[in-house]
Amino acid sequence: xxxxxxxxxxxxxxxxxxxxxxxxxxxxxxxxxxxxxxxxxxxxxxxxxxxxxxxxxxxxxxxxxxxxxxxxxxxxxxxxxxxxxxxxxxxxxxxxxxxxxxxxxxxxxxxxxxxxxxxxxxxxxxxxxxxxxxxxxxxxxx
Amino acid sequence: xxxxxxxxxxxxxxxxxxxxxxxxxxxxxxxxxxxxxxxxxxxxxxxxxxxxxxxxxxxxxxxxxxxxxxxxxxxxxxxxxxxxxxxxxxxxxxxxxxxxxxxxxxxxxxxxxxxxxxxxxxxxxxxxxxxxxxxxxxxxxxxxxxxxxxxxxxxxxxxxxxxxxxxxxxxxxxxxxxxxxxxxxxxxxxxxxxxxxxxxxxxxxxxxxxxxxxxxxxxxxxxxxxxxxxxxxxxxxxxxxxxxxxxxxxxxxxxxxxxxxxxxxxxxxxxxxxxxxxxxxxxxxxxxxxxxxxxxxxxxxxxxxxxxxxxxxxxxxxxxxxxx
Numbered sequence: 001x002x003x004x005x006x007x008x009x010x011x012x013x014x015x016x017x018x019x020x021x022x023x024x025x026x027x028x029x030x031x032x033x034x035x036x037x038x039x040x041x042x043x044x045x046x047x048x049x050x051x052x053x054x055x056x057x058x059x060x061x062x063x064x065x066x067x068x069x070x071x072x073x074x075x076x077x078x079x080x081x082x083x084x085x086x087x088x089x090x091x092x093x094x095x096x097x098x099x100x101x102x103x104x105x106x107x108x109x110x111x112x113x114x115x116x117x118x119x120x121x122x123x124x125x126x127x128x129x130x131x132x133x134x135x136x137x138x139x140x141x142x
Numbered sequence: 143x144x145x146x147x148x149x150x151x152x153x154x155x156x157x158x159x160x161x162x163x164x165x166x167x168x169x170x171x172x173x174x175x176x177x178x179x180x181x182x183x184x185x186x187x188x189x190x191x192x193x194x195x196x197x198x199x200x201x202x203x204x205x206x207x208x209x210x211x212x213x214x215x216x217x218x219x220x221x222x223x224x225x226x227x228x229x230x231x232x233x234x235x236x237x238x239x240x241x242x243x244x245x246x247x248x249x250x251x252x253x254x255x256x257x258x259x260x261x262x263x264x265x266x267x268x269x270x271x272x273x274x275x276x277x278x279x280x281x282x283x284x285x286x287x288x289x290x291x292x293x294x295x296x297x298x299x300x301x302x303x304x305x306x307x308x309x310x311x312x313x314x315x316x317x318x319x320x321x322x323x324x325x326x327x328x329x330x331x332x333x334x335x336x337x338x339x340x341x342x343x344x345x346x347x348x349x350x351x352x353x354x355x356x357x358x359x360x361x362x363x364x365x366x367x368x369x370x371x372x373x374x375x376x377x378x379x380x381x382x383x384x385x386x387x388x389x390x391x392x393x394x395x396x397x398x399x400x401x402x403x404x405x406x407x408x409x410x411x412x413x414x415x416x417x418x419x420x421x422x423x424x425x426x427x428x429x430x431x432x433x434x435x436x437x438x439x440x441x442x443x444x445x446x447x448x449x450x451x452x453x454x455x456x457x458x459x460x461x462x463x464x465x466x
Binding site (some may be wrong): 003004006007008010013014015018019022023028029030031033034035036037038039040041042043044046048050062063064065066067068069070071072073074075076077078079080082083087089109115117119120122123124 | 158162163190191194195197198199201202204206230253256257259260262263264265266267269270273274277278287304305308309311312315319320322323324326327328330331333334336337341342343344345347350351352353354355356357358364365366368369371412416433
């Protein structure tokens, strides 16, 4: 009887807590989640908060997630930039990144920016940004 | 009757029979070793990125789940200590040593470390399923066989029973529920756009674009797929169908195998096109509760043991040694 009660409780908890509660609350958390991976109906035009380095001739150099956000995880690096922009600390982040890339002699500046592209057209070869907003610019090695 | 031999239930009494089906203790033990080993390897392989998190600015900390009430991130030393405790408890978990302590301790430690990992502004979904299954596995008698505890007790292996069967059923149920939720989420948030491939195309293109702009590596296939969106129409329908059809995994034989293979291929496809891997299902561990693992272990052990015995018998001088 006790065994049966345990088994039914575990099964009910799984269905109700793991299944129904996240569905009802519509919340993506841990370990309970609606598992919304790739589900959102997003637009093909996307804004990406990032940081780039600039060479003396003006060419843009893409930085790595570790250089941008101090983490190798892309989404966390993106989150670092977004949090800094929203929190009004883009300049502070810019200086931190400039410090990280200071060893590269060819780089003269870092920009923390939001770039907006048509993601599908990007892969068709059209890499003209729909919008490009620079939130902070700082010199490398200053 | 064993767990894998039982047909799906339709009535409450048959549901009870299904849930409480008997299973050998070795089957649950095999799941303990498999799920525990996966989680220990996961902790070891992601330890460097976990350590990196301790250096992020405090403002970045966005606690979720049981850590939500924290005002700031826990000290880096505490996180490292939790990681060390989790790995040590994980080894005891796999070996089935001091199970009453090691089982719950590893489950809770893995859960806390994983919660910390996703508390930095991005909730990835790689550790939800192993964490949930570990929480159950650590609280059931999964070390009654194939464990150091069982060896220490020197008693004959316990008989098959429902106490080993229901945890296996519920472990499988957790896998099924998470897949069904993922399928429902696609219909809920993506609507019909998900089924005509447009949502998935935009997801693939946006993910690859973000990776490119953040200096990370994207899949070489993502660009081609984004510009040939028609390939995603059948892929979208199949993905949702596979996820919603997860309860098929409880059927026996070919139906179960087809579903497991389809779900696994779904993850292979995601990894190939988006360079996003879900290591738990890709490793097959997520689907292990649907199989009688102990039979495979015994078969492999028998073959290895037989080969070993044959090798020893074939060794020159063996007979002489034997006679010494």
